[in-house]
Amino acid sequence: MxxxxxxxxxxxxxxxxxxxxxxxxxxxxxxxxxxxxxxxxxxxxxxxxxxxxxxLDFPLKKxxxxxNRPDFDREEALLMHRKMLEEKRRRLDQMIRTIDRTIQNEKGEITMSDKEKFAGFDFSHNPYEQEARKRWGDKAVDESNHKIGRMSHEQQKALGEEFDRIYKDLAAIRHSSPDSEEAQVAIKVWYDYLNKIGHYSLDAFKGLGQMYVADERFTKNIDQYGEGLAVFMRDAMAVYADRNQK
Known part of the structure; x- marks a missing residue:
């Protein structure tokens, strides 16, 4: 066709x-x-x-x-997809139940405990996703760890200082529009930095930005440089990835 x-x-x-x-x-x-x-x-x-x-949010490069791996097994992959989607459905079903109960709570029909209000929220790693990564590897992470491990103490220190400088520069412009030229120039510096220590496709870069907000641990650490920085970076990274897709 x-x-x-x-x-x-x-x-x-x-x-x-x-x-x-x-x-x-x-x-x-x-x-x-x-x-x-x-x-x-x-x-x-x-x-x-x-x-x-x-x-399941795998980046295109991954x-x-x-x-393209010689040992790729289509049936094995389909079974893995099924496990991961079943877990995703379980979580979504729980979230829907939490929403329904929250509506009832707002109407005064029931009283929810604090714990019940957050039933279904789970930002820990999906065990099936971890299983998939273990089966097929995670080249970007492996490359990053290997590259950093080969650096001297001075090189690692310089890398850390560059990281700190980039975040401070981004924090200084976090109230500007994520699609502005200023924001896009600054976020490109972050993209280039990440690719010094690993290999991040544009899809992976965009996904990483989403994680900055979806995972409260990332948000807390990033926002130490300035409140709202995590959201700004997520949006700027998404714009950069979309604009530069070939």
């Missing part, structure tokens, strides 16, 4: 499929005489697998790395 047909079936944009082709994540089996992409049944199955990974 042609790209437009596949996009309609999968519920994604033609531009997304073009992007997957450009980065080598989903290259169609062939092209017709007019140069149009023609996708096979095998391509369709690969796209389904990609979208399962995306639903998906490509996993699926």
């Amino acid at each position: 042609k790209v437009k047909e596949l996009a309609e079936i999968a519920g994604i944009s033609v531009r997304t499929l073009h992007h997957y082709d450009e980065i080598g994540l989903l290259t169609p089996a062939q092209k017709n005489a007019s140069g149009y992409r023609i996708y096979s049944e095998k391509d369709l199955s690969r796209l389904q697998q990609i979208l399962f990974f995306r639903e 998906i490509k790395e996993i699926m």
Whole structure:
């Protein structure tokens, strides 16, 4: 089938499929005489697998790395997806129950304890995600640890000082618009810094920014440089990632 047909079936944009082709994540089996992409049944199955990974917030670079491994097992991956999605559904069901009970509490129909008000909130690592990372590895983290471990004490100290300077610079402009030129220049410095000690794709960079706000431990540490910095960085990182996607 042609790209437009596949996009309609999968519920994604033609531009997304073009992007997957450009980065080598989903290259169609062939092209017709007019140069149009023609996708096979095998391509369709690969796209389904990609979208399962995306639903679980895996960055594109990580998906490509996993699926291109010689020992990649599609059935094993599908079983892993199922476990992870079941855990996600369990948490969402609990959150919905908490919302329903909170509405009743607001109406005076019931009285919730403080603990009940936070039932379902869990920012710890998903055990199935950890299992997946263990199975397929986490190259970015491994590379970062290895690179830092090889540095001298002086180099590590300089890296720490650079980290501190970047955060102070970002804190100084945290009240500006995240999509302003000033904010984008500053957040690029942070992106470049991270890629000195590891390899962060734009998707991973955006996901990291989301974690700054989703995980209160990150928020607390970052906001020591200035209240609201974590939210500002998340938004600026998202803008940077979206603007620079090829």
